[in-house]
Amino acid sequence: MFAITLQRDSVDIGGNVGMLSIGELPSGIDTNSLTWMPLREYPYSQGGLPAPPDAPNEVYPLVWEIPIDDVYFDGAKLARSALSPPGITLSALIDTGNSLIRGPQDVIAQITSSLGGDNFDCSVAHNLTFEIGGKPFAVDPRDFIHQTFTDSVEQCSAALAITDPPGQGFYYSWSLGDPFLKSVLAAFHYGNISYPSQDPPRIGLLSTIPSDAAKRLEAAVAAAADDGGNLPVTSNSAPSGTFVATQTGIGGVPQATSSTDSDSESPTPNAAVRVPCPSSLRTLSLVYAMAIVATAFVSW
Template identity: 65%
Template sequence: MLIKWFLLFTLLHSIVGDGAAAGEGLHLPLYRTERRRVVKRDSGTAAIGLGDVLDVTYNVLVEIGGVSTPLVLDSGSADLWVISDSCRGSCTAGVPLYPNRTFQEAGMDVHILYGDSHTGTHAFGPIGKDRAGIASLSVQEQYFAAIIDTNTTVLETGSAGILGIGFPPISVLWRQLLQAHLSTQPPSIQQRSNHFPLPRTSTSPFPSFDFLQPHNSRPQGHYLRQVDSLRSSTQVIASFGLYGPLITRMIQQHLLTRPVIATSLQRDTVDIGGNVGLLSIGALLPGISDDALTWVPLRAYSVAEGGLPPPIETPEEVYPLVWEIPMEDVWFNGVKLQRSKLAPPNITLSALIDTGNSLIRGPQDVISEIQSLIGSMTFDCAQPQNLSFQIAGKLFPVDPRDFLHQTFADSVDFCSPALAVTDQPKLGGTGFLFGWSLGDPFLKSVLTAFHYGNLTHPSQDPPRIGLLSTVPSNAGDRLKEVVQEAKEGDGNLIMTSEAAPSGTFLATSTGVGGVPQATAVQPQQPPRAPDTSSSSQYTSLSHLKVLHLIFVTICLCLPFI
């Protein structure tokens, strides 16, 4: 811990202490790719570009109430919320906020919690509904939270809220709206207070379905889970289409050709380029077929594991909670790592696929083993590190350029791994069962397809994830090249930032597996002079350093959101 704080203090000193350098107004060009406007490919598909703020957040333009604004794309949660123009406190933003003029309030507030028990953050505001959409697809009367108070960092990272693309059962909004609805219906289902424990990762809190327990079977005093007394109904499952998240409601309303979305994440630090930042809705990415992907089933949670109770009419149904897939092993620099001894041995190894997580999170003892193999908390930036995850019999490596971030400003002698510790899985329906959370460093290296399947009857079309590794064979050599270029320059690995574009990127080439590629920075080209007629094309180096400090703070000390 002392080493972590020393690294943070040193970087802070290098940024804020060098006033002369900051005052010189040095600039880095914001390399752009050619874009085209979003067009509807057919009646049930759409595509839109993803923004990237220093590889910390990836956002997408979402239209709510006639206003388009970038929201964080988050597969680790399922709630839609946007900061409203009624926000109180520090709500200065360079992005549009939600105007309340068309907001239809539901008569209740929501308090959404993130972080952990020591560094929890929150978003608070009224629940209501309005028209919402992405690209050419939209739905009427979409429930969301118009946030008026938050201490999250979304505004600082170029977004105005969060678009959760997870399943309805982990949606705080869905549970609260459903609970309020059931409280007015016979038999005597009693509404409970909206209290959710602070989660210990950047995902949503582990959901509670206690409100589905008949009132006459609830014990007095401390609640003890009685699995047999929890019951769902067709009405509960049908509410997915009424109160559920935006993407799942599009599926329930048959707006999509297929119940699938696919993402590829671009790289805005170290070596700008890589995969095109793109979100495809209702289809895979252009040029990618199902056969090219490795498809992996999701973990389904039984009632005993804390999952959503099935309807009485179809008791065989078992529902997923999050985008969680089985995993066989973890490899680092050719060494197969030991399984964590901190997790219960009867829980199978699995990982959450989380676009809202800027790091790779794992068990404390395994992360410590990786650090011991590295040799210290930091390593030579020019030395490629190879972390791979074995899934469905295949190795999916993390690109060495995405495994690291620069530790000290103006020096590429030391880099830190994009790793953090996460909580261990828990038995008995008290927590999620995954031991790893594979965030953006993994997802920049893997094209990912999220197949929802049949939301109400998953046995008929099971949910699954498709993966396609996109790491080029020369990734390690490319890392060495960009580090050498930084040493010959100002000592900083290149970085840039661009909020969500209004259209898809027009790729001029394809990479591994035929994945569309972003226009890469040409290292032999000298930096362009600032263009005062288009200042938005450039971002000041000092400003990027400040944002990078936020990133390092997150990496060393805090969960993301």
């Protein structure tokens, strides 16, 4: 298993540099505090991997794709996409290699229409929420926007794009990238790769959005207007070494801050490894099938 949080690198940049925890959940986070969802399985007849001879009934997932109940925008439930075949249930790819929220063309158009067009007032907080496992997981309004014009914070655009309709290879309708992953702690549990029926792979989510996110957005836009008219943006390479969590955030998630060599701790044998995880990290788009194929070759 690995778990990630991403730093906020634009609009209202915080002190949290993000974190990657390998081998277990971050310190202080209990597995019961996360909402765990199983991955979608792809039978061999739907392009999935073949079952092994000793377990012919095994069905494998292909990517980090989980079911979602519904999608809401500014409190209103969005209609299901007419582009999706009726036999395919609603699901989303949790995608660390995606810098946007990608969804069905007609649903994205519905959101754009409710915003009044491609550009809208930067200071007005909008709420895009995915109901997953019966619980709401929103995109922080500070991560929902992109500044449209240089030297002006009057107009912003949404961090949205369209994706292919489900059924063209994969079945997910949504791809939840960085804007979503800055708003949650996401844990990716592989389970039993060879025999997933014994320990199913799953994703756990914990919302990390503060209750005053809308006020923080408004304050950040006002500050930018008074200081040249540009929202701050930064892009940092992942630093090396072990960082120490000096405080906790929403849900008790450790907030990693920069540390010196003197206060870094060396990992102990069999312990989880935690390293900084800036939002520019793009190497974590792990395809479950790759791990299965690798395991198959080793076994063979």
